[in-house]
Amino acid sequence: MASAPPQIDRETQLRMYRIMVDCRTFEERAQELFFEGLVRGTTHLGIGQEAVAAGVAAAMRNDDYTFCTYRGHNHTLARGVPMAPIFAELFGRATGLMGGKGGSMHLTSVKHGAMGSYAIVGAHLPIALGAAWSAQYRKSGQVAVCFFGDGTTNIGAFHEALNMAAVWKAPVVFFCENNQYMEYTPIREVTAVEHPAADRAAAYGLDSILVDGNDVEVVHRVAKTAIDRARAGDGPSLIEAVTYRHGGHSRADPGKYRPDDEVAAWKARDPVPAYRQQLLAQGVGETELEAIDGDAREAVAAAEAEARPAPEPAADVLETQVWTDGGSAWRN
Amino acid sequence: MASAPPQIDRETQLRMYRIMVDCRTFEERAQELFFEGLVRGTTHLGIGQEAVAAGVAAAMRNDDYTFCTYRGHNHTLARGVPMAPIFAELFGRATGLMGGKGGSMHLTSVKHGAMGSYAIVGAHLPIALGAAWSAQYRKSGQVAVCFFGDGTTNIGAFHEALNMAAVWKAPVVFFCENNQYMEYTPIREVTAVEHPAADRAAAYGLDSILVDGNDVEVVHRVAKTAIDRARAGDGPSLIEAVTYRHGGHSRADPGKYRPDDEVAAWKARDPVPAYRQQLLAQGVGETELEAIDGDAREAVAAAEAEARPAPEPAADVLETQVWTDGGSAWRN
Amino acid sequence: MAELTYRAAVAAGIAQEMERDPNVVLIGEDVGAAGGVFKLTEGLLERFGPERVRDTPISEQAIVGAAMGAAMTGLRPVAELMFSDFFAVAWDMVANQIAKTRYMTDGQVSLPLVLRTANGAGLRFGAQHSQSIENWAMAIPGLKVVAPATPADVVGLMAAAIRDPDPVIFCEHKALFAVKGEVPDGEHVVPLGQAAVVREGSDATIVALAAMVPRAREAAERLAADHGISAEVIDLRCLVPLDAHTILASVSKTSRLFTVEENPRLCGWGAEIVSLVADEGFYSLDAPIVRITTPHIPLPSAAALEDLALPTVERIVETVRRRLDEAR
Amino acid sequence: MAELTYRAAVAAGIAQEMERDPNVVLIGEDVGAAGGVFKLTEGLLERFGPERVRDTPISEQAIVGAAMGAAMTGLRPVAELMFSDFFAVAWDMVANQIAKTRYMTDGQVSLPLVLRTANGAGLRFGAQHSQSIENWAMAIPGLKVVAPATPADVVGLMAAAIRDPDPVIFCEHKALFAVKGEVPDGEHVVPLGQAAVVREGSDATIVALAAMVPRAREAAERLAADHGISAEVIDLRCLVPLDAHTILASVSKTSRLFTVEENPRLCGWGAEIVSLVADEGFYSLDAPIVRITTPHIPLPSAAALEDLALPTVERIVETVRRRLDEAR
Numbered sequence A, B: 001m002a003s004a005p006p007q008i009d010r011e012t013q014l015r016m017y018r019i020m021v022d023c024r025t026f027e028e029r030a031q032e033l034f035f036e037g038l039v040r041g042t043t044h045l046g047i048g049q050e051a052v053a054a055g056v057a058a059a060m061r062n063d064d065y066t067f068c069t070y071r072g073h074n075h076t077l078a079r080g081v082p083m084a085p086i087f088a089e090l091f092g093r094a095t096g097l098m099g100g101k102g103g104s105m106h107l108t109s110v111k112h113g114a115m116g117s118y119a120i121v122g123a124h125l126p127i128a129l130g131a132a133w134s135a136q137y138r139k140s141g142q143v144a145v146c147f148f149g150d151g152t153t154n155i156g157a158f159h160e161a162l163n164m165a166a167v168w169k170a171p172v173v174f175f176c177e178n179n180q181y182m183e184y185t186p187i188r189e190v191t192a193v194e195h196p197a198a199d200r201a202a203a204y205g206l207d208s209i210l211v212d213g214n215d216v217e218v219v220h221r222v223a224k225t226a227i228d229r230a231r232a233g234d235g236p237s238l239i240e241a242v243t244y245r246h247g248g249h250s251r252a253d254p255g256k257y258r259p260d261d262e263v264a265a266w267k268a269r270d271p272v273p274a275y276r277q278q279l280l281a282q283g284v285g286e287t288e289l290e291a292i293d294g295d296a297r298e299a300v301a302a303a304e305a306e307a308r309p310a311p312e313p314a315a316d317v318l319e320t321q322v323w324t325d326g327g328s329a330w331r332n
Numbered sequence C, D: 001m002a003e004l005t006y007r008a009a010v011a012a013g014i015a016q017e018m019e020r021d022p023n024v025v026l027i028g029e030d031v032g033a034a035g036g037v038f039k040l041t042e043g044l045l046e047r048f049g050p051e052r053v054r055d056t057p058i059s060e061q062a063i064v065g066a067a068m069g070a071a072m073t074g075l076r077p078v079a080e081l082m083f084s085d086f087f088a089v090a091w092d093m094v095a096n097q098i099a100k101t102r103y104m105t106d107g108q109v110s111l112p113l114v115l116r117t118a119n120g121a122g123l124r125f126g127a128q129h130s131q132s133i134e135n136w137a138m139a140i141p142g143l144k145v146v147a148p149a150t151p152a153d154v155v156g157l158m159a160a161a162i163r164d165p166d167p168v169i170f171c172e173h174k175a176l177f178a179v180k181g182e183v184p185d186g187e188h189v190v191p192l193g194q195a196a197v198v199r200e201g202s203d204a205t206i207v208a209l210a211a212m213v214p215r216a217r218e219a220a221e222r223l224a225a226d227h228g229i230s231a232e233v234i235d236l237r238c239l240v241p242l243d244a245h246t247i248l249a250s251v252s253k254t255s256r257l258f259t260v261e262e263n264p265r266l267c268g269w270g271a272e273i274v275s276l277v278a279d280e281g282f283y284s285l286d287a288p289i290v291r292i293t294t295p296h297i298p299l300p301s302a303a304a305l306e307d308l309a310l311p312t313v314e315r316i317v318e319t320v321r322r323r324l325d326e327a328r
């Protein structure tokens, strides 16, 4: 991964900033709505980790595939999926992205290349490999990007997918967002190596890649290199980006198991204002950034307003879409 | 693993030779009996791999635990399990080691520390870790040794067990017998690294250990070091020993997928005659070795004679030993 | 008698047994320092120390496999699978190793272990965090299966499960965690394999499990009040061992059988009970046997849909009433 | 018509579809160069090349997961799990991912894939290589389940399974591999969800699957010859979709139902069929419904024990005769 970092053009920079702000604004509101009781079930926020979703998405082709986890709002938004159906899904409404059948943990929009959010740790790594294999077979030039957390590196499916992807030279990028915790347990307490993904790349004949996950441009560059490599037929990559979630693991978890100074230090490295500062320093105008910030606030407000009054799913959809014929009949 | 190799005393040398000859003689006869139709179901021979079972067993304490695979005759014999009940088990007789309920793939003799042969690839690695954890908790000083093949390094359970054992510093030795094939596929065609176990040790913070699996003394020394380390509380090891099975994977497989010259080269390095030569060169008398060879032939013949006329299991054992009360009642 | 939540009863039941037997140990993801993601194991680390309460990585195969290896060598491990859906990730360990090893070794190996798990729906967690997997386990010979409906049974059956010399799958129902109930003082043990007749009745037998028990019970009250139908309600408590006597005795009295099952329709525990009665209790039957189940679909996450999917009190009342009418 | 073994029919069925549709690909352990450990895929690598027939490492989660990812992006993968017992290792992929994704995404994702596997007992392979897992799959909403009993059905149902837009678990029975039978020339497709009445009868209905079909058939012949009992034998062929009509129609004629199941006793497909009939066919029934199954035990390896465990022709004959006598 030693090639000189290409310049990132202004358009891409602004796009990444916009994605980050959209994600942040959306999720902050989602959290409020969870506490209001409007978002039901559970919700896993990526606040603090937006640089990853944004940096990678901006390196993807429109027809590339994203596979992510229950902590997948950011990755889904980053592919251009509109906010209203996501809100509606979180609220359990008929207009939800999956009609209320999936919920927060399973956001999927195939037409945006958002191929699903998976809630059993590790499962989507083999599935992403399968999509990459399909692209390889169809010679479509598509790449699959698979996001997962540090905790995921200790489950069997991780190992199987990495080895098989390497052997098959599949066009897939495995992207580990090391936010340093698996739910409430610090990853270092349950992992035999310091860098749960990077220190294991060699076990699959891959380069060890460890980057700052809070620097969107660093993320973008490393993602672009890996995606280009995959597209060129040079096989998979495993990237570890170190980052931090500002809040708890899910729902109402206040994240009290983390030392205050650790949280404070990472909040001081918040990727969104940091990138804003960086762009300002590079000469982007304050008004331009403010417009983006304002757009995000408006978009979130409009999406919420659209989703709120939507009806609950009708009883007659309960048993639809088990099969491709639209139904669920298991007998004649 | 750099400490100077300790001398192996004559008694241990002869014990290892005896184990190897016992295993070889037993399995050659088992194979003939398979072709005669007396051994039913399936059978996986370790002919060519005896140096591993012998070298490791001679480094174990009587109360240590062995976990092995369907290719487990050698490891089971090496712990001192008598031959007659093993033959009887292979024949499906009432006097079988597990009364005919387990079969060739599941040889177990808890009182010899032979804690089972497992036939789903990878499953026994976590189980061996569990026995080691138990020893650690009970402060018994016992060590668990877990044997498995090269193909097993690509399954998820391998990864989970290795990581958790390392984190828990469990007294377990993971011993990979790299015989270079997973059933019919060469391991290199399906594995992202050259040495499927050794090249992955670092992923669990462990030393990379690669040894000649056909040299029983090399195996013994490396095993002893690892077992001592485990017993001392210094945690697990992962050892890869390169070896070769002379025959096919199982049953009637002639192993034709392997190049003739490869087979010939490895047969030329047959560990049993090689060790015999080595012992002779070190001044062990031919008569002493002949006595061991003769003992083995007699023991195998006697075991066969004992097992052959044994009755088939009686109908009334079919439903026993599902539960610890001896029965299988699932209802009142 | 103390009043405990079902949630607190889990920790109380485990603590009772850890106190009694030093070989009882607990492992699982976040069971220690965090006290469990559902707070089911709160206080156990503080009370019994890190040797006996161990946090693990996200490695369900290793968790369950380690429990097996420890059980075969002298410990009595209790392993938590955070959500019962995650049994799928460790299914080989459960179904092929733990369930079969005693039989395969002709009794050389005993596996006194408990696999505990948060089971069932009602929290809008969607298809991968809401399943009822008790019938997966029931279908595998060599596993005992327990699913308590009350705090007292949580404590008592947990004790019996931990003391049992064989592997037990222990399903704790998420929708019941906040339910309160009296738990007897002192050591409390409820033997495995005894169903509880929680309401006597004469017109129909309703068999239920876990979160369906309070629904069946309420339905029975309404059937009595609104329709003059006297329903007997049986809380199975255990699927294996199964209290066939209690079911058959009830049906021989009522002549009619209904099951109320949270699992998807096909091959649930209800089908097994229907089969038992359609054979051994056939001549007592007056009318078709009816299973009231979740449809054969994955579980939806939206509140409106999840509520529709599971058997409700209304659906139970309506079904029993209508089917009894039809059979008249 | 050509005579093929059941074994050869597997490769023939896959080849027919690979010929027809370039998106059909095959993966699994030793399926390529070795032609399968049971020689079920012999010749396919040579015929279709390494891009379409891929050998994999021992990584069942990756195999099944990859099949899913490929199916959702345009391929029609056929993945082999060498022994059906190994489904346990990949059960999360099967039960939580493949089965649920279409529903969870409200139909955005289709998963046209087939998971084929060598299922069943009879080869003295012991408890971890002899299981019947079709009821594991039947219990999971979102999976279709097929288990052919004849070479012609292997080809015809394989074609239907590969063409089906939804995930299909395809169970090939090890004990039938050597059985020969006529297979129609040309393209042969047998629609999913149609049971076959393989013998007509009037006194009792016997429902069987896969290796139990020939046994049930032979038992019916003996019942007729030795006891004057006319048994109708139904080969289910598919568990999902289930041909409930054929079963109910038969029972309405015979008034008596027996199942012959290879799976361990509890929660098998038989329990589901009993439940169906005990509800919808209740008033046709003259006598208890009887399941003839393997006991609820892991499978033993010794020939003598394995033979005792599975339903035999004798046990079927005896059971049907005795139960009909009793009911008279």
Ligand SMILES: Cc1ncc(C[n+]2csc(CCOP(=O)(O)OP(=O)(O)O)c2C)c(N)n1
Pocket (backbone or CB within 6 Å): A071, A119, A120, A121, A122, A148, A149, A150, A151, A152, A153, A179, A180, A181, A182, A183, A249, C029, C058, C060, C082, C086, C089
């Ligand atoms: C197989 C499995 N085990 C456990 C869980 C419960 N669980 C959900 S998220 C999570 C932590 C995952 O940690 P990590 O991979 O670091 O991702 P993060 O949540 O930090 O983004 C756990 C244990 C699960 N969903 N699946």
Ligand SMILES: Cc1ncc(C[n+]2csc(CCOP(=O)(O)OP(=O)(O)O)c2C)c(N)n1
Pocket (backbone or CB within 6 Å): B071, B119, B120, B121, B122, B148, B149, B150, B151, B152, B153, B179, B180, B181, B182, B183, B249, D029, D058, D060, D082, D086, D089
């Ligand atoms: C999970 C699982 N997948 C596949 C198999 C079938 N199988 C039995 S042995 C074997 C090869 C194992 O190779 P290796 O680990 O190298 O051991 P060896 O047989 O060479 O001793 C395979 C694929 C199995 N038993 N379990």
Ligand SMILES: [Mg+2]
Pocket (backbone or CB within 6 Å): A149, A150, A151, A177, A178, A179, A180, A181, A182, A183
């Ligand atoms: Mg994390």
Ligand SMILES: [Mg+2]
Pocket (backbone or CB within 6 Å): B149, B150, B151, B177, B178, B179, B180, B181, B182, B183
């Ligand atoms: Mg090998």
